[in-house]
Amino acid sequence: VVMTQSPLSAPVILGQPASISCTSSLSLVYSNGKTHLSWFHQRPGQSPRRLIYEVSKRDSGVPDRFSGSGSGTYFTLKISRVEAEDVGVYYCMQGTHLPISFGQGTRLEIK
Amino acid sequence: EVQLVESGGASVQPGGSLRLSCAASGFTFSSYWMFWVRQTPERGLVWVSRINNDGSSAWYEDSVRGRFTLSRDNAKNTLYLQMNSLRAEDTAVYYCARDPDTSNKIDYWGQGTLVTVSS
Numbered sequence: 001v002v003m004t005q006s007p008l009s010a011p012v013i014l015g016q017p018a019s020i021s022c023t024s025s026l027s028l029v030y031s032n033g034k035t036h037l038s039w040f041h042q043r044p045g046q047s048p049r050r051l052i053y054e055v056s057k058r059d060s061g062v063p064d065r066f067s068g069s070g071s072g073t074y075f076t077l078k079i080s081r082v083e084a085e086d087v088g089v090y091y092c093m094q095g096t097h098l099p100i101s102f103g104q105g106t107r108l109e110i111k
Numbered sequence: 112e113v114q115l116v117e118s119g120g121a122s123v124q125p126g127g128s129l130r131l132s133c134a135a136s137g138f139t140f141s142s143y144w145m146f147w148v149r150q151t152p153e154r155g156l157v158w159v160s161r162i163n164n165d166g167s168s169a170w171y172e173d174s175v176r177g178r179f180t181l182s183r184d185n186a187k188n189t190l191y192l193q194m195n196s197l198r199a200e201d202t203a204v205y206y207c208a209r210d211p212d213t214s215n216k217i218d219y220w221g222q223g224t225l226v227t228v229s230s
Contacts, residue, residue, distance in 0.1 A: 047223055093156075095215030095216045095217075099158045100146075102155060102156040
């Protein structure tokens with residue numbers, strides 16, 4: 001399954017919202033009705049950290065300014081008010097179809 | 112606290128071998144399926160392999176099947192990736208990662224270990 005993110009680069013102003021989209025080449029609805037779409041954040045020199053799983057469920061400790069939405073083949077990660085610590089690369093990942101696959105990444109930078 | 116610590120990365124010549132290890136702590140290792148994922152600037156994040164909780168089954172990405180072998184020692188809380196016949200295109204940072212509920216999701220990642228294949 002090909003995961004396509006846009007934009008690939010997102011310059012944003014501190015305090016302003018940001019949005020990243022992720023499109024899959026196949027529906028990500030699993031046989032159990034769940035949708036295995038996750039979002040990760042990777043800071044330079046660090047490993048990815050999961051933010052969102054099953055489209056819209058936030059991981060423990062993730063600020064509520066992060067939200068995920070979507071269904072089927074189109075998904076969105078939104079940051080309501082960007083903070084300096086949010087810089088880095090964001091990846092979507094699908095686990096519905098084997099092999100699991102990732103988007104190419106969206107680099108969030110402060111304008 | 113869940114911790115995954117990879118080791119074993121090194122610089123090796125084409126055709127050589129390496130064994131990566133991933134030491135797990137902070138959770139009941141024997142209950143979880145585990146992954147290896149590799150990352151390069153050119154290809155991004157790519158799934159390499161997956162193993163079930165008791166080590167009886169493993170799955171591989173097409174380009175590594177037959178060259179890489181994934182195994183685990185649940186008594187030692189350690190995951191292993193034996194990498195043989197290494198190629199330049201295997202150069203990457205290798206991460207081990209945990210599947211939280213046997214559903215091909217990833218929740219925790221290790222810090223990664225760098226493998227460089229070059230003559």
